[in-house]
Every structure is written in C-alpha cells, then in structure tokens.
Amino acid sequence: MTSSVVSSSAVDDIRLLGGVQVRRIGPVRRFWAAHPRLGDVALVLVVVGAFGVVGAAVVRDTVNGIVALGYYPRGGAEHWVVPSVWLAGAVLGAGALLVRRRWPVVVLAVLTAGAVASLMTGGVTGVFGLCLGMAAAAVASSRDARSTWLLVTAAAVTVSAAMWWFQQIGILEMLLWTGYYAEEPYWHLTEPPFSPERRIVSVVLLVGTLLAGVLVGFASRDRRRHAHDIEERYRAVARERDTSAALVRTAERERLAREMHDVVAHSVSVMIALCDGAAAAFDRAPDASREALGELSRTGREALADMQRVLGALDTADATPQGAGLDAVVRRFRTAGMPVSAAGLDTPLPPDTALRLAVKRIVTEALTNVLRHAPGTSAVSVVVRRTGPAVEVAVVNEAGTGPGTGSGTERGIVGMRERVALLGGHMMAGPRAGGGWQVQVTLPCPDAGSGTAVEEGPR
Structure with missing residues (x-):
C-alpha cells in the first residue's frame, strides 16, 4: 500500500492525496535513495579523488610558488608536510562522512577537531571545510533547530579562530601563488603575507558552507517529515478501508445470521410441529394428516427459496420471498395446531x-x-x-x-x-x-x- 521511499522531486507528474501535493521521485534520486551506501561510497571517492588528491597536488604547487616568493625556505618541510596534511585530511573527512547519518554530532565534532589539527600542523583547512558543511547538513536533518544552531555555531567559532591564528594557505594564496615564479610579476597584496586580516575570506567561505549545509539539512528534514505525513495518510486510508471492509463483513454476517435464523428457526419449528401433528393424526384422521404433510412440503420449499434468496442465489427480480402474505404465515401455524x-x-x-x-x-x-x-x-x-x-x-x-x-x-x-x-x-x-x-x-x-x-x- 505504502512505498518505503516517498520523497518530493521536481518532476512533471504531481498527484494529490488528501489535499497534499505528492511529487513522484525522479529515476536518479530514486536510485540513490534505494542505494544509500553506494551513494556514500561515491561521495568518499569524490572527496578523496577530486578534492583530496587533486587538491594536494594544487597545494604542493602553491607551496612551490610561496618558496619562489621567499616566504618559505628552500628545502623546508613545507614541501611534503602541507600536501600530506591536505591528503590525510581528505581521507579522514571522507571516512567520517560514511557514518554521518548514524552519528552526525560525533562526526561534526571529529571534523572540527581534524580541521583545527590540520591548521596547526600544515596551516591549511583542506577538505575539512567541505566535509564540515556535509556534517552540518546531517546534524540539521536529524536534530531540532535549536540544537543544530548551537552545534554548528560552536564548530564555526572553533574552526574560524584556528583559521585566524594558524592558517597560512587559504583560497587567496592558492589562487595567487600556485605556479608562481620569481621572474613573473607579483601582485602585491595590501596586507603582509600570511596576515590574519586576509583570512577573513576563508572564514566567510567556511561560514557560508556551514550555513548552506544547515539549510540543506533543514530542507531534507522537512521533506522527510512531509514524506512521513504522506505515508501516515496512506496508512490511515488503508486502516479506514480495512475497518470499513471489516464492518461491512460483520454487518453482512449479522444480516445472514438474522435471515438464516428467520428462515431456519421459523420454518423448521413449523415443520416439526406439522410432522408431529401428521404422525399423531395418521390413523384417526388421515385427511388432516395429508393436509399437514402438504403444508410441510410447502413450508420446506418456501424455506429453501428463502435460503437461496439470502445467499444471493436468485436474481433481484426473484428476491421477493415466496408466500410473503400474512395469510400464508397464519395458515401455516394454524395447520401446526396453534x-x-x-x-x-x-x-x-x-x-x-x-x-x-x-x-x-x-x-x-x-x-x-x-x-x-x-x-x-x-x-x-x-x-x-x-x-x-x-x-x-x-x-x-x-x-x-x-x-x-x-x-x-x-x-x-x-x-x-x-x-x-x-x-x-x-x-x-x-x-x-x-x-x-x-x-x-x-x-x-x-x-x-x-x-x-x-x-x-x-x-
């Protein structure tokens, strides 16, 4: 009766159930909804592959540009520390996202701690910002609004403070210094290199990502509640239908029992009395005995016709009971000796x-x-x-x-x-x-x- 997956999707077919719009889910979303673990694996591959490996290669090129500018020493540990921290953060973040539906708050806390450790170790947030947005969506989807805002705000404040103090390579540095060589012209920023003032861009991006995740989570929660309401309406309709069917069956059984009682109890009682009277008068009044036997035969035929009518064996035109006149009823009981x-x-x-x-x-x-x-x-x-x-x-x-x-x-x-x-x-x-x-x-x-x-x- 009800579908295990009911969701809203922007498709062209809209049905109505009890005044609620029900949009038929599209084939792509239906596939991912039916295979959530496969979707999680695909997400891990995207995070580790596209953002982890590719991001680590880009940030290594950024480190080379910073070395060319003289902000990092040549032969320093930054050449391998920063890319390694970036890649390790991608692996950790992707692994945490696998269990975000089951433990959303724990995943948010782990990713917050991982982002702080990444900033303190390599001076980069890495993929943790994107993973924090997904974790915020999971929290918003499973918690009430007050708890969601408290948890996400705590994560935003913690990571933003760590960015302000420890971040060295943010989005601006990756855009400006990736592949830079000393012989090329240099775009001098108004603030000194690695100054906290320039990190406001990274903070704004982090807050925006978390906010977007919260909004997506709220929308997912509302959609899930909407689907739950629709399922409950389906179940209510099914229960009402089953109850109505049961009441109809009960009423029909009672009607049949009442009709069968009328037919069997009445007719059989009269037939017994007629048989007793015919047996008693067989020797001394054979004419009366034959009359009683004739009435017994008529009563049996009428009882059979009534039972056929009750059980629906006759057409509507034949539904009128045989011998329905009161004269026949009274005559039958008089013949039985009453x-x-x-x-x-x-x-x-x-x-x-x-x-x-x-x-x-x-x-x-x-x-x-x-x-x-x-x-x-x-x-x-x-x-x-x-x-x-x-x-x-x-x-x-x-x-x-x-x-x-x-x-x-x-x-x-x-x-x-x-x-x-x-x-x-x-x-x-x-x-x-x-x-x-x-x-x-x-x-x-x-x-x-x-x-x-x-x-x-x-x-």
Missing part, C-alpha cells in the same frame, strides 16, 4: 419491500416464539392495522401449558428490534400482567391511510 385468531391480515400496505418484509418477519418470529416457548397455549391473536402515518402489529398469546423447547438465545427478539430500528419504528416485547407474552410494534408509514381491521376467527 389456535391463532387474526385481524387486519388484508390491511393494504405501501409498496415498500422493506416494510412488507419486516411485517411478515415480525409476525413469523412472534408466532414461532409462541410455538417454541408456549406450547399448549389457549389463544393467540395477531392484529395488523394502519393508524395514521404508521403500521401497528400486535401478537399476543396466553400462557402455555407445556414446557418450552427453545434455547432462549433471544436472537429472534434482537432481530425484530433491529428491523424495527432500521425502519425508524419502536417495539415493545415482554410478559403480560395476566400471563402470557405480547409483542407490540409500530412502524412509520408516511403514505398510510386509514385501514379497517377485519376480525377473523380460527379457520
């Missing part, structure tokens, strides 16, 4: 599939609970009516005379409450004062008109 009286089963309902299915499921669940938990009840009533902008459903039963067969998980009641809540209605389910159980449900029906409840007795 004394059900009904009113308002033909009450006109709006063409809202969710509302119609909810009414059917609520009546089915309530009657199934009576069948499972109150066997032998003397009376059960089902009333459906429309009162103003609402549909009311009431299922009331007397106390049973036999032991219940249910497990008492209350999943059915929870499912009814969830259906009612989704439609913006309210539900009351609980025991009656005189014994028995009641379920009262009110569902909003904005386009409802007044309906007439037609009393029906057991058929």
Whole structure:
C-alpha cells in the first residue's frame, strides 16, 4: 500500500492525496535513495579523488610558488608536510562522512577537531571545510533547530579562530601563488603575507558552507517529515478501508445470521410441529394428516427459496420471498395446531419491500416464539392495522401449558428490534400482567391511510 521511499522531486507528474501535493521521485534520486551506501561510497571517492588528491597536488604547487616568493625556505618541510596534511585530511573527512547519518554530532565534532589539527600542523583547512558543511547538513536533518544552531555555531567559532591564528594557505594564496615564479610579476597584496586580516575570506567561505549545509539539512528534514505525513495518510486510508471492509463483513454476517435464523428457526419449528401433528393424526384422521404433510412440503420449499434468496442465489427480480402474505404465515401455524385468531391480515400496505418484509418477519418470529416457548397455549391473536402515518402489529398469546423447547438465545427478539430500528419504528416485547407474552410494534408509514381491521376467527 505504502512505498518505503516517498520523497518530493521536481518532476512533471504531481498527484494529490488528501489535499497534499505528492511529487513522484525522479529515476536518479530514486536510485540513490534505494542505494544509500553506494551513494556514500561515491561521495568518499569524490572527496578523496577530486578534492583530496587533486587538491594536494594544487597545494604542493602553491607551496612551490610561496618558496619562489621567499616566504618559505628552500628545502623546508613545507614541501611534503602541507600536501600530506591536505591528503590525510581528505581521507579522514571522507571516512567520517560514511557514518554521518548514524552519528552526525560525533562526526561534526571529529571534523572540527581534524580541521583545527590540520591548521596547526600544515596551516591549511583542506577538505575539512567541505566535509564540515556535509556534517552540518546531517546534524540539521536529524536534530531540532535549536540544537543544530548551537552545534554548528560552536564548530564555526572553533574552526574560524584556528583559521585566524594558524592558517597560512587559504583560497587567496592558492589562487595567487600556485605556479608562481620569481621572474613573473607579483601582485602585491595590501596586507603582509600570511596576515590574519586576509583570512577573513576563508572564514566567510567556511561560514557560508556551514550555513548552506544547515539549510540543506533543514530542507531534507522537512521533506522527510512531509514524506512521513504522506505515508501516515496512506496508512490511515488503508486502516479506514480495512475497518470499513471489516464492518461491512460483520454487518453482512449479522444480516445472514438474522435471515438464516428467520428462515431456519421459523420454518423448521413449523415443520416439526406439522410432522408431529401428521404422525399423531395418521390413523384417526388421515385427511388432516395429508393436509399437514402438504403444508410441510410447502413450508420446506418456501424455506429453501428463502435460503437461496439470502445467499444471493436468485436474481433481484426473484428476491421477493415466496408466500410473503400474512395469510400464508397464519395458515401455516394454524395447520401446526396453534389456535391463532387474526385481524387486519388484508390491511393494504405501501409498496415498500422493506416494510412488507419486516411485517411478515415480525409476525413469523412472534408466532414461532409462541410455538417454541408456549406450547399448549389457549389463544393467540395477531392484529395488523394502519393508524395514521404508521403500521401497528400486535401478537399476543396466553400462557402455555407445556414446557418450552427453545434455547432462549433471544436472537429472534434482537432481530425484530433491529428491523424495527432500521425502519425508524419502536417495539415493545415482554410478559403480560395476566400471563402470557405480547409483542407490540409500530412502524412509520408516511403514505398510510386509514385501514379497517377485519376480525377473523380460527379457520
């Protein structure tokens, strides 16, 4: 999901993520970002080769020019000391830069001490000035601004003081006296040779290099923080996506569990009652037994169709449950031996599939609970009516005379409450004062008109 290297680069492709501009990193920077150690090795080769070896050769020629001017004695140690110090400083500085990311403060301190030692030994700063700038960038990239300025200022003051007192060959001397011979005209400077006043140029260059390094380090730190913020946004989006997917899966599992409970628990309970009734009436009332077996077959087919609908095996056009009418629901329980009286089963309902299915499921669940938990009840009533902008459903039963067969998980009641809540209605389910159980449900029906409840007795 997220990339291990995210950075900003001046390329032509810009994408947006949460209002943050994300520039695609270029191929060159992508290569170096993927191979940081290779970049460090290349840096060491450049420092030692271009600035170390070449610089040592140039400074040796500068020493020859100074000897020709008479400022260094002929045959003096400066011929080999100054180039050797320059080259040794390049090697030391390049080696220290290899670990600047891991120990930036230590590297800055080591390079500061090396620059002072180089000035005291050979009178040259050498490559230490450039290495100090890179070390300052590493410090600024890994430390806060206050610590960075304190550390870099301390290094600048220390090396500048050493330059002021010990430097003999700086940038001016290398520009003016490299390859100078006595027979050529000499550009006389206003200050005496090796005077501290001329070293102000070297101090300014050092301070400028350190300042540039600090600014580069700050920019690198900001870029890294920007990349980190982008990665966090990517992770947040991924977490939100995964959470949403998990919630959807959970909701789908709950829906399937609720639907399967409605289908399996209700239908199987009725089928068991029908089987028991058919077996009991097989000898003395074969016609009633055949009717019970026919209802058992119809109930099984309807349960299978409902399960196929729940599992998505049917098309949308076939999604309407078979036998969705309340008449069929009540008739099934009557066939199972339940004394059900009904009113308002033909009450006109709006063409809202969710509302119609909810009414059917609520009546089915309530009657199934009576069948499972109150066997032998003397009376059960089902009333459906429309009162103003609402549909009311009431299922009331007397106390049973036999032991219940249910497990008492209350999943059915929870499912009814969830259906009612989704439609913006309210539900009351609980025991009656005189014994028995009641379920009262009110569902909003904005386009409802007044309906007439037609009393029906057991058929």
